[in-house]
Amino acid sequence: MPGPTASPARVRPARVRVLSVAGTDPTGGAGIHADLKSFAAHGAYGMAVVTALVAQNTHGVRAVHVPDVAFLRAQLDAVSDDVTVDAVKIGMLGTRAVADEVAAWLARTRPPVVVLDPVMVATSGDRLLDRDAEEAVRRLVAHADLVTPNLPELGVLLGEPAARTWRAAVDQARRLARASAVTVLLKGGHLDGDASPDAVVDATTVVELDAVRVATTATHGTGCSLSAAVAALRPRRPDWVTAVREAKAWLTGAIAAGEALAVGSGRGPVDHLHHAATLGAPPFGDEAWDAVADVRAACDDLPFVRALADGTLRTDAFEAYLHQDALYLAAYSRVLARASELAPDGAAQAFWARGASRCLDVEAELHRDRLDRAGRAWGGPASAVTTGYTDHLLAVGARGSYAELTAAVLPCYWLYADIGARVLARAGDLGAHPYGDWIGTYGDPGFAAAADEARRLTDEAAREVGAATRARMLAAFVRSCEHEVAFFDQVDAAAPAPRGPAALAAAGRAAP
Numbered sequence: 001m002p003g004p005t006a007s008p009a010r011v012r013p014a015r016v017r018v019l020s021v022a023g024t025d026p027t028g029g030a031g032i033h034a035d036l037k038s039f040a041a042h043g044a045y046g047m048a049v050v051t052a053l054v055a056q057n058t059h060g061v062r063a064v065h066v067p068d069v070a071f072l073r074a075q076l077d078a079v080s081d082d083v084t085v086d087a088v089k090i091g092m093l094g095t096r097a098v099a100d101e102v103a104a105w106l107a108r109t110r111p112p113v114v115v116l117d118p119v120m121v122a123t124s125g126d127r128l129l130d131r132d133a134e135e136a137v138r139r140l141v142a143h144a145d146l147v148t149p150n151l152p153e154l155g156v157l158l159g160e161p162a163a164r165t166w167r168a169a170v171d172q173a174r175r176l177a178r179a180s181a182v183t184v185l186l187k188g189g190h191l192d193g194d195a196s197p198d199a200v201v202d203a204t205t206v207v208e209l210d211a212v213r214v215a216t217t218a219t220h221g222t223g224c225s226l227s228a229a230v231a232a233l234r235p236r237r238p239d240w241v242t243a244v245r246e247a248k249a250w251l252t253g254a255i256a257a258g259e260a261l262a263v264g265s266g267r268g269p270v271d272h273l274h275h276a277a278t279l280g281a282p283p284f285g286d287e288a289w290d291a292v293a294d295v296r297a298a299c300d301d302l303p304f305v306r307a308l309a310d311g312t313l314r315t316d317a318f319e320a321y322l323h324q325d326a327l328y329l330a331a332y333s334r335v336l337a338r339a340s341e342l343a344p345d346g347a348a349q350a351f352w353a354r355g356a357s358r359c360l361d362v363e364a365e366l367h368r369d370r371l372d373r374a375g376r377a378w379g380g381p382a383s384a385v386t387t388g389y390t391d392h393l394l395a396v397g398a399r400g401s402y403a404e405l406t407a408a409v410l411p412c413y414w415l416y417a418d419i420g421a422r423v424l425a426r427a428g429d430l431g432a433h434p435y436g437d438w439i440g441t442y443g444d445p446g447f448a449a450a451a452d453e454a455r456r457l458t459d460e461a462a463r464e465v466g467a468a469t470r471a472r473m474l475a476a477f478v479r480s481c482e483h484e485v486a487f488f489d490q491v492d493a494a495a496p497a498p499r500g501p502a503a504l505a506a507a508g509r510a511a512p
């Protein structure tokens with residue numbers, strides 16, 4: 001019977017509400033304990049229903065007690081009668097009766113996201129699922145959206161021997177995905193070698209996620225922690241691949257930090273909160289802005305910026321700058337499109353996509369309204385400075401995470417708007433100014449609002465990353481600010497006028 005306090009659908013919750021249905025680990029490395037830490041590490045509100053009480057530690061399992069299924073049902077119903085569940089992660093089930101009870105509850109309640117970690121045998125070799133329950137777990141796959149087997153578990157789900165190679169395992173995962181209409185997160189932790197790849201496999205596609213194997217003893221509960229992280233992320237991420245990629249990057253960091261916890265003398269747990277150094281840290285934007293105080297101060301004294309503001313900049317120097325700006329914007333548009341592709345939600349995706357489109361409009365305007373009218377052949381190559389900047393952005397886009405990319409693209413919004421505001425203030429009467437119409441665009445409230453939103457999205461992304469990624473964000477931001485300054489400085493406003501890109505090339509400043 002629905003309880004009187006069921007959450008009203010119209011209230012938008014501050015956090016996603018994620019339920020773990022799993023066994024216990026009193027040393028806190030696996031089972032519901034690991035799941036709840038993973039949920040918290042990803043900003044979710046965690047809940048737990050216990051399927052089995054397990055006396056275990058970092059060396060192995062000593063005893064398992066499975067309470068009566070009527071009590072399991074009471075726990076499950078107590079949650080779902082009262083709380084809106086945004087995602088469920090299912091772990092250790094223990095017995096056939098438990099697996100069937102959970103399947104019946106899923107059929108009744110139909111949670112929007114169901115992740116099934118088909119836990120069968122702990123890495124210590126201890127069984128966590130009765131042999132006669134394997135068929136019940138196979139039936140449970142039909143209720144799941146994502147199933148996360150390791151290599152031996154995948155074999156059992158198919159009723160086949162475990163794959164001995166990664167290729168054979170991917171083939172098995174594809175067959176399971178097709179037969180059960182489920183997405184499979186195939187985990188490669190049991191492979192030999194230097195890599196620990198995973199793959200997200202559905203009926204038509206295989207996306208392999210590479211990772212180096214961390215040399216460590218801290219791998220207890222890795223499978224629990226990964227599936228819980230994916231369940232916590234999926235309601236806020238556009239697809240499984242995005243959620244898994246993010247969860248796996250986090251898990252690799254958690255594994256690397258695990259031994260430092262010094263928990264137990266066997267195979268120890270991972271550090272779920274390895275990114276805790278960034279919890280409670282100031283907003284990324286505040287830290288980043290302080291870090292580039294020198295760079296910002298240097299901007300106002302650049303000959304180009306001074307000459308632009310006081311109107312003494314030569315026309316052809318200004319046009320050479322605009323030509324490079326047009327080339328830059330074409331590449332920057334692609335980088336913003338990549339940010340849109342990686343964005344965690346629809347609003348961020350739309351924001352970066354609008355930015356990408358706007359860059360192309362501005363690039364076209366530059367040619368239509370200024371460069372083509374100037375009558376010179378502005379078709380030459382990007383300068384070394386422009387290429388250096390765009391290569392940096394494209395590299396972060398190709399290799400970095402969403403958070404790093406937001407930090408790399410932010411200076412083009414924020415630092416540019418900041419410099420522009422001071423040029424505008426120094427320029428005086430724009431009607432009498434030779435570049436008044438251009439400088440006037442620095443006061444565009446639409447651009448200021450876009451810069452604010454880019455900063456807000458970057459702060460938001462920074463709140464979800466660990467210390468190492470935040471450091472890479474800062475490095476990417478500082479590097480982009482340095483490129484912004486070099487970009488303004490590439491046309492020497494004081495020297496005899498360069499004749500467009502050909503002159504820049506002749507001076508040894510253009511890209512080959």
Ligand SMILES: Nc1ncnc2c1ncn2[C@@H]1O[C@H](COP(=O)(O)OP(=O)(O)O)[C@@H](O)[C@H]1O
Pocket residue numbers: 123149150151187188189190196197198211212213214215216219221222223224226248251252255
């Ligand atoms: N030493 C390691 N270094 C990096 N990643 C690892 C390591 N061991 C396991 N993983 C990762 O941990 C996750 C759990 O993998 P696996 O050990 O295969 O599952 P389970 O814990 O269910 O047996 C996977 O993402 C896997 O790639």
Ligand SMILES: Cc1ncc(COP(=O)(O)OP(=O)(O)O)c(N)n1
Pocket residue numbers: 022023024025030031032054056091092119121122123124128219220221222223224225
């Ligand atoms: C209660 C409980 N559930 C699951 C496991 C298995 O954990 P897993 O993440 O698969 O990793 P290992 O600990 O087996 O490496 C468990 N031990 N206890």
